[in-house]
Amino acid sequence: MDQKITIDDVAKRAGVSKGLVSLALNDRPGVSAEAKQRILRVADELGWHPDPAARGLSTRRAYALGLIVRRSPHVIEVDPFFAAFMAGAEAVLAEHGQVLVLSVVADVDAELQAYRRLSAERRVDGFFVTDLLENDHRIDALGDIGKPAVVLGRPDNTHGMPVISRDYSAGISQLVAHLVDLGHRRIAHVTGNVAMQHARIRLDRFLAECDARGMEPIVAEADFSPEQGAVATQALLDGRNPPTAIIYGNDPMAIAGMAVAHERGLSLPADLSIAGMDGSDIGGWVYPTLTTLDNDPAGWGRAAAETLVRLIEDGAAPDVTLPDAELIRRASTAAPAQPGERRTPRGGGDTQQHATTDTKET
Template identity: 40%
Template sequence: MRRTPARRPTIKDIARRAGVSESAVSFALNGRPGVSEATRTRVRRVAEQLGWQPSAAARALSGEGAATVGLVLARPARTLGGESFFLRLVSGVQEVLSAHGLGLLFQVVEDIGAECAVHRRWWAEHRVDGVLVVDPRAADPRPALLDELGLPAVIIGAPDDAGRPLPDHGAISTLWADDTGAMASVVGHLHALGHRRITHIAGLPELAHTRRRMAGLRAEAERRGLPEVRSVTTDYSDTEGAEATRRVLAAPRPPTALVYDNDVMAVAGLAVAAERGVPVPGGLSIVAWDDSVLCRSTHPALTALARDTAAFGRHAAEELVALLAGGPARRVEDVTPQLVVRDSTAPPGS
């Protein structure tokens, strides 16, 4: 059973409590003529008792004010320093918000519990009128919380392991790309080159997209009859990416190809290969998720899954703006990342 959101009081609530019409409430609260001073005083007193505040989002979208959208990253701050994905995503978000007179309130916290606490505080303090939510998780508590609060939101990424969008959660839209299909294209490329031992240096295991990529890798390996394919999880940092690379390359039967969940780890892995005297791509092929200037600037340049991350951010912000303007919640699939083949992949032993 859906819970009734802990919604903010409205003009209708004030009118009912004060025993006047909604238009009289609007006149009184906006300082317009048309009501007596006694009515104006009574309406303002009731508004204060109910904790009513004017909708900053509605004023901003009509050009009369400035509202704020929130974004919380629940990842260890140390892992974000070299992460270009979020910078590009936020640049796209900011482009849309600026055009609509909306500000962005950004915070980094250590875990999902702290993020939920931030959402509750922001809602209670009227700090934000909507939020963007990243890194969906299995059994994610955030959609139910945001639904309870009645806080409009866009979830960036499919929230469950199967890649299905959220069930109905009121004013919550979802925007995602097909991670499973993208992983299938990587495995298909490496298989066509002749690789049979492939290791996926994955990100945080609790994230839904990490789990989907791992599941997609297993499914594609099974379909193609590749028994020596596996995933190793990390925290997305260059340090853990490098350490994971050292471990797998030191195995008795090391992989001939590595697939990294971000560009930072892929570049770190390339450095480890050089450190160990393993030629890329002759002795080891490397593929990175989310193409960036890092992938294009290394030698050899890295084969990578490419998408317009700034456009992904713009699309997420556009969905949230539509919700703030009173539009319905939507489930939107974005463009699937496309594999860009460069010099870091070749047949094994070439």
């Protein structure tokens, strides 16, 4: 019941000093093979795990890593990224005897405060930095704080922090090409919060793709929330000469956009093609199933955790580039209806078109 075995118990039982137990446990030199084996066996028999707090007192480590999630209450419920990211990261940390400390805050000020608190109290040995902003001063602040950190995104200024990144350009390029191939010329983009770097990068890439094809880009600014996605969609469809296809900065906005279109009596995808990004599972289970760019939040988590652990243990770790984003073609994109032509609604009980049979561009 009460966990009271300490290093002294192990030392006594193995007939050695506690110092030697410590050396054996951390396989340091100066321990005979025989003694080491005996010590480890006894430790195992007693089910002894060193207390990280006591350990940390000497080593000045917390054996914990911090993730601070900054989300407004409105967006967090709907965000498909974090739960899976944490699952991926935590699995790696557990292998290394580390633990994940989580904080959820509403804005950047609270976030910086949380970094400082966790750091000043020596609660964590390092941080995951997510949701990179344009000119993100969190990076500098973390540089001052002096804790190891890995950054998700492509910061301008890394203070030597390892960077985990993923190229969305190819995916966006594929997506625009896909729509153009279908015959679309008036393609709109509903952005995420453009203060956030990945929203900005996606927008820039969209503009470049349009430019390369001589198309006039149509842009509506939103913030990744379904609500703003719906508002932006209304605005686009109310404009004179509305787009025939809309690309959204994430899937929840795209789903909200589809609802707006449906509500206006539009038939999807005949009257309007819709695509998302950061493909979440749910996109495969809406009607019509959502064309999107894939994402692998658990993969981000694993890569980030492995990098951070290595950074802390070895003092350095290389950057990681995740596999490029890829287009997932589903049913929400199709050739635009020609004036006068009226597509019939899709029917039939065929689940084959669902997520199980997504087609990825290769």
